[in-house]
Amino acid sequence: MPSAPSRILAYLALLLLPLVVMVVTHPFNPDTFIYNLGRCFGLLGFAILIGQVILAARLKWVEKPFGLNITFPFHRRMGVFAALLLIMHPLLLALGGAGWPLLIGLRVGWFIWLAKAALPLLLINVFLSIRRASLGIKFEKWRQCHDLLGPTIILLVFLHSWNAGADLTAVPLQVLWVGLLALAFLLFGYHRLIRPWWLSRYPYRVVEVRQETPAVWTLKFSPPPGKKRFDFMPGQFQFVTLLRGRDLPVEEHHFTISSSPADPDFHTSTIKASGDFTATIGQTRVGDLAVVHAPFGRFSYLVHPDARELVFIAGGIGITPLMSNLRHMRDTGADRRVLLLYSNKSEADLVFKEELDGMAGGEKPHLQVVHILTRPSSAWPGETGRLDREKLARLCGAHLAHSTFLLCCPPPMTQSLVTILNDLGVPTSRISYEYFSL
């Protein structure tokens, strides 16, 4: 198991290396403290921008101990932090002796103008990234924009610092700077060009399209001829680009894997038709090709080897990673006790109902399923309404004291459930959750 602290320390070392090199190469000079602070902010800001590429490149070595649903939000927050540092950078320099013409003057060097161009681009990039959903920008459009802005900003900041910074006259820092720029561009090229091209040479094939409910479809994929399917843990997800022709959109999306890794020859994703792209999922046909990049994530009972008793809570299509976990338990005869709370709107939305009912009452795993419907028909005999505090306390009972909770629900529901579970005495360390979207 790769260790998380080693990754965090490596990341910190990358960020702080320019500062160490700067101090070592120029230990003494007569500049003011504020001015030097401004310089340091600039150096750290650039190092974080390089780190952003490393965080976003979906490298297994980086992602594995955390899961992409940790590293992507971390990438977003470090983007905000870098923007704050790089805003402070010229302010501190001006305050520390460079004078206000640096900020407002027109007669400044061309490399200062590069920075003046880079900073608004960075702010636009950060703003679009944290407000994409509320601005209603489509993921694909945002990503194209991000792919353009990110490298442009890094290049502008590099050229600016190379020419403006007195620190960059020292050879060790010059070597480091070129090395960091090369690393960023190599990783970017690998992530956006070389790996997609390589994966597209060996596409998977859709071998079955099954309609589960009026809005939910299961796609079954088989690996390319002569190749073995990638190995994965139950509950992980994949990035898929469907190549269907017929004027259907070619976009990369992430989908949870709903099958068990115990099936060696195929894997499935069960997808709800909701957004612009997934609305076309039912038009997928047997024989269509799919570029697959997988596996990712850590939403798996295998990550909790000591948890003999588990509570799974699924909201709607959030059942898919939990289904993968349950199928794997069934296929391997895992000796676990599982309480599944499965919330849906109506009977028509229940995915995998027959299979779940068939697994319930078995011994390995010992599964108990409770369906909860928010808009049931009058004939529904089971639980109704939202999964609130009273229901959680009553249905979970003794599980609250010792079981491990795995939640996969829409984000507002997840947040509310985590709060209630904390209230009921379940520590966050016993709760694992995965949002629908990254």
Add this chain to the structure above:
Amino acid sequence: MEFLHLNRVTGFVIFYSMIAVLAAALLRTY
């Protein structure tokens, strides 16, 4: 300001990098 919400790893990195920035600026100056 929901977007400024920091998880533990982010807080760790920001905290120690800021300490390092201050230390580097001090070392550089004096």
